[in-house]
Amino acid sequence: MSPNMPSYQGRTALVEFIESFGITEMTKHTIVFTEVDGYGDMAYARGAYDEAYSLEGVDDPIEEVGKLLAVLRKQADGSWLIANWITNSDLPLPSMEGEHSEGGEHR
Numbered sequence: 001m002s003p004n005m006p007s008y009q010g011r012t013a014l015v016e017f018i019e020s021f022g023i024t025e026m027t028k029h030t031i032v033f034t035e036v037d038g039y040g041d042m043a044y045a046r047g048a049y050d051e052a053y054s055l056e057g058v059d060d061p062i063e064e065v066g067k068l069l070a071v072l073r074k075q076a077d078g079s080w081l082i083a084n085w086i087t088n089s090d091l092p093l094p095s096m097e098g099e100h101s102e103g104g105e106h107r
Contacts, residue, residue: 003088022056031068041074049087066090 008017033047052063066089072080 023053024056025054026051027054027061028052028063038072043072043074043080045070045072064089064091 008014028051030050031047032049033045035046036043038044046067046069048065048067050065052061054061066087068088069084069086070082071084073083074080
């Protein structure tokens with residue numbers, strides 16, 4: 001569940017979503033979990049991400065930081081799989097940059 005777009009579900013939909021951006025190389029992908037808790041066969045993990053990637057036709061790498069929330073379910077074999085993954089960028093939308101800075105217009 002990424003911001004500003006419809007949700008997608010399943011491995012195939014995730015791969016198609018990533019490929020639709022034309023990512024040619026991921027140069028950084030770091031996740032730091034700040035809270036993990038759960039009960040029984042359900043758990044959640046809250047944290048932050050920091051990533052950078054190259055896009056087709058774009059000279060400079062795209063860098064992004066944000067926060068995330070994952071809901072996990074325990075499988076019969078004891079492993080944990082992500083059931084839901086929610087991300088929210090910490091970066092302002094391009095049209096909003098500077099609008100909340102000192103002396104800037106507030107809407």
